[in-house]
Amino acid sequence: MAVRADTELDARALRADFPILAQEIHGKPLAYLDSAVTAQKPRQMLDAMTRFYETSYANVHRGVYALAERATEGFEGAREKVARFVNAPSSREVIFTRNATEGLNLVAYAWGLTNLGPGDLVVVTELEHHSNFVPWQYVARRTGAGFRMIPLTDGGELDLEALDGIAADGEVKVVATNLVSNALGTVNPVERLSGWAHDHGAIMVVDAAQGAPHRAIDVQALGCDFLAFSAHKMCGPSGVGALWGRRALLEEMEPFNLGGHMIKKVQFEETTWGELPHKFEAGTSPIAEAVGFGAAVDYLNAVGLEAIERHEHELLAYALERLADVPGIVLYGPPADRRAGIVSFNMDGVHPHDVAQVLDWEGVAIRAGHHCCQPLMQRLGVAATNRASFYLYTLPEEIDRLAEGLHRVRKVFG
Amino acid sequence: MEDLYREVILDHYKNPRGHGVIEDADASAEGVNPLCGDEVSIYVAFGDDGETIDEVKFSGRGCAISQAATSMLTEMVQGRTAHEVSELSKDELLEEVGIPHMSPIRIKCALLGLGVLKVALHRAKGTPLPQEWAGLDEEFQVR
Numbered sequence: 107m108a109v110r111a112d113t114e115l116d117a118r119a120l121r122a123d124f125p126i127l128a129q130e131i132h133g134k135p136l137a138y139l140d141s142a143v144t145a146q147k148p149r150q151m152l153d154a155m156t157r158f159y160e161t162s163y164a165n166v167h168r169g170v171y172a173l174a175e176r177a178t179e180g181f182e183g184a185r186e187k188v189a190r191f192v193n194a195p196s197s198r199e200v201i202f203t204r205n206a207t208e209g210l211n212l213v214a215y216a217w218g219l220t221n222l223g224p225g226d227l228v229v230v231t232e233l234e235h236h237s238n239f240v241p242w243q244y245v246a247r248r249t250g251a252g253f254r255m256i257p258l259t260d261g262g263e264l265d266l267e268a269l270d271g272i273a274a275d276g277e278v279k280v281v282a283t284n285l286v287s288n289a290l291g292t293v294n295p296v297e298r299l300s301g302w303a304h305d306h307g308a309i310m311v312v313d314a315a316q317g318a319p320h321r322a323i324d325v326q327a328l329g330c331d332f333l334a335f336s337a338h339k340m341c342g343p344s345g346v347g348a349l350w351g352r353r354a355l356l357e358e359m360e361p362f363n364l365g366g367h368m369i370k371k372v373q374f375e376e377t378t379w380g381e382l383p384h385k386f387e388a389g390t391s392p393i394a395e396a397v398g399f400g401a402a403v404d405y406l407n408a409v410g411l412e413a414i415e416r417h418e419h420e421l422l423a424y425a426l427e428r429l430a431d432v433p434g435i436v437l438y439g440p441p442a443d444r445r446a447g448i449v450s451f452n453m454d455g456v457h458p459h460d461v462a463q464v465l466d467w468e469g470v471a472i473r474a475g476h477h478c479c480q481p482l483m484q485r486l487g488v489a490a491t492n493r494a495s496f497y498l499y500t501l502p503e504e505i506d507r508l509a510e511g512l513h514r515v516r517k518v519f520g
Numbered sequence: 521m522e523d524l525y526r527e528v529i530l531d532h533y534k535n536p537r538g539h540g541v542i543e544d545a546d547a548s549a550e551g552v553n554p555l556c557g558d559e560v561s562i563y564v565a566f567g568d569d570g571e572t573i574d575e576v577k578f579s580g581r582g583c584a585i586s587q588a589a590t591s592m593l594t595e596m597v598q599g600r601t602a603h604e605v606s607e608l609s610k611d612e613l614l615e616e617v618g619i620p621h622m623s624p625i626r627i628k629c630a631l632l633g634l635g636v637l638k639v640a641l642h643r644a645k646g647t648p649l650p651q652e653w654a655g656l657d658e659e660f661q662v663r
Contacts (some may be wrong), residue, residue, distance in 0.1 A: 457583035459556045459629065464525070475556060487558030489581075519584075520527055520534070 115413040118444075121499045123148040124403075133467030137504035140389050142288050143449050143473055145319060151341055154401035157393050158292065166393055167367065167384070172516055181393050183187075184400030185383070191403045192333060193324040194350050201356075201386040202348045202396050205314035207237040209349030210282075212313055212362040212386060215239035217332075218280065224250035227276040229308075231256045231264055232485050233287045233294070234480040241308045242282055248295070249481040252276050257284070258485055262290045262439040269302055274329030278306040285317030285328075289477040289493065290439035291448030293317075300329035315339055315347075319497070320418055320446050322411040326348050337395065342402030346395035351468055356382050363388040376519030414498045418447030421496040421505060425449050428509040438486060447496035450477075453512065456519045464518055465511040472508070527534065527558030527587045533584040534644070538594030539576040547602075550580075551636040551662040553628055554561075554613075558582025560590050564644070571645075576635045581623075581631050589617050590633030597637065606638060606647035636662055 121127050124146045129136050138146060141511060164174040164180045182197075189197035203209040222228065228246045230239050232255045246253040252323040254272045257265045262285070263384055272278070281303035283294050296312055303310040310330040314323060319340035325333050331480075332355070336347040360369055361379055370378040379385045406414065423442045426449065429435050434454035439445055453461055458474035465472055473493040476483045534567065542548075542563035550561035560580035567574040578592045596606050596616060613634050614627070620628065639662045641647045 457556070457558075459626075460525075461584040461587075463626070483557075519530070 107209040115263075115409055115417050116500060117417060117499055117501055121150075121325045122148060124499055125152075127148060127499060129468040131471070131513070133465055137468075137470045137507050139470060139472045139496065139500065139504060139508060141319075141337070141492065141495040141497035141500070142316060145341050145462050145497055146343070146499065147343070148341055148402075148405050151343070151398050151401040151477040155343065155398040158211075158394050159171070163394065165390055179395045180400075182389065184396040184403075186287040187400040187403045187413065188348050189350070191323070191407070191454060192318070192335075192350055195276070195326065196353065198382045199299070199350055199353050199356060201351070201383045202391050202399075203334070203347045203349050204345060204392070205336040205338070205347040206313055206334040207336075209311060209332075209347055210238050210311065211241045212349055213332045213334075214245045216362045216386075217355065217357045218245035219243070219249060219328050222246065222251040222279055224251040225276050226251040226279040226385075227272070228252070228253055228280040229254045229256060229272055229278055229280070230282045231294070232258045232282060232289065232481055233264065233292060234282070234479070234481070235243065235288050235313060235315070236480070237315070238282050238284060238311070239449065239481065242280065248495070251279065253423060255481065256346045258482070261441075262287075262292055263444065264292075264294055264299075264402045266298065273306055276457055280301065280311060282311040282313070284315070285323075285333075286314075286320065286446045286448075287439075287479075287482075288316040288448070288492070289482050290450050291445035291495075293416055293444055293446060296328045298329060299415070300331075301305055304329070306339075308437075316446070318450075320411075320412075337399040340402055341405055343392075343395045343398040346392040346399050356386070361385055365389050381452065409498055415446075417498060418496050418500075421500055422447045422449065424502055425494065425496070425505045429512070432509060432512045435512065444462055447486070447500075449494045451493075452488060452491055453515060453519075456515060458492045460519065461492050461512070461515050464515045465508070468507060468514065469509040470484050470504070470507050470511050529588045529617070531590035531620070532591040533621050536578075536587060538577045538585060538591065538598075539579065541579055542577050547640040549643065549662050551632060551639070551642035553582070553632050554585065554661060555628065556583055556586075557624065558586040558629055558632055560586065560633050560636050562590070562633065563578065563639055564601070564637070565639060566646055571603070573597055573600055573602070573605065578633060579641060582632075584628040584652040585617075585619075585622075586632045587627050589630040592616055593633045593637065602641045602645040604649050606649070608634065608638075611636070 164177040185197045189200045214364040230243045294323045299353040300310040311331045312333040314335040318335035332351045338344040436452045438450040462474035503505040545563035546566045547564040552559045557659040562578045
């Protein structure tokens, strides 16, 4: 760990914490530019999980023996860390899930199926990842509610002027958006949308899978009602995520998964539900993964979220400048000052898979595809894009190698 | 690794053989590879015996592998019977494409055209879809 002051980070020094980055791919140093899909893992997080398994592992909340108590302390301690990370009023409002997708499904099913009906509207955005699009589309269809999209401007930002027209179509009950677009990097105006949602009596649901790893999050300042994110995109393990929700809403809601642990009393005639957050955590939780999640939060806090955001911003500005020099590059998304460290682009006449393949020879790993955003791809009029994404361990010379690789692609494909 | 884009692949990609559409084709189908959005439509006209492929054309868009492999396929099947093509194996096409160590994702790109062609012949002539191609309609969303 190497951090200078509070607002600057030393990516080169931080890389020593990430064993996976010290390898070669096809004889070249690995330039991992795909952190938006999943982030690499620091030794501190890996060690925390191993230590937990080696010294403190048992099932949580049920044993009376010392080891079970220790495991429960580790698990609940991680919940406290995750709650503080998003400035949740109470850790009881933080539910451990498998990932952001499961958190969003939880809200769509447990809140949506009960509260939506004909005449109501569910409003998502044209920028949504399928995880915050498909569950709402499905639940709207199941309940007879209408389903609307906030459209995008040509610049890749939400067109808020369309809001009033949407509200005229019915009673807005849900507004669902991501905080940061995984495909374009657009930072969405969640505070404004929360205000608009509440003015219409709707709930505000935020997919922060792409926001939480890269910027400080404050659910109270955002004014939202639910916020979901995944550990694996923020230096934590896969298999665990978190959903924060307002206590009053969570208490009113029906459960999502049913079974062990989530109950208060089970009788043949009737079962009653446990207290928050247990009501939404049926079965054995990803225990060690939650502990790893907590360790990842510790790691990000030590580096500093503001420093991470600033670092990525500098990389983004540099990448936009370097890529603009490559012949035939089409860039998507808003200007650098209104987006996170994600660059989506196409090369004229070359399919993204071919671009990514040539870059792979150079040891440069980027994503090529629809990024689970098919409505957005349709809006952009493309089948797929290339996407390079940055994190706290990304170096400017990796962006140089991306740019040089793209010149090489141009040469191969003429 | 560089073999993936050896000259012949790039040549077929940039100058696809048999590119176009046959109006009133005797057999046709189209398919997409949802993973990367590759699209291929294939059209076949049979000769007087109603069995031998007299003309085959394709249209589509996608990555170099999918388009070049389909272009090579049209050269391979010209003059063969529908039944012969139904027995054409994946390996035979992959050998012709000549890319060693292709990743599973890219193999799907390379096989898109062959899958679409087999479905077209199956529909028009009832030629069998071999076991290894079962479910292909669905995977490639063949229409």
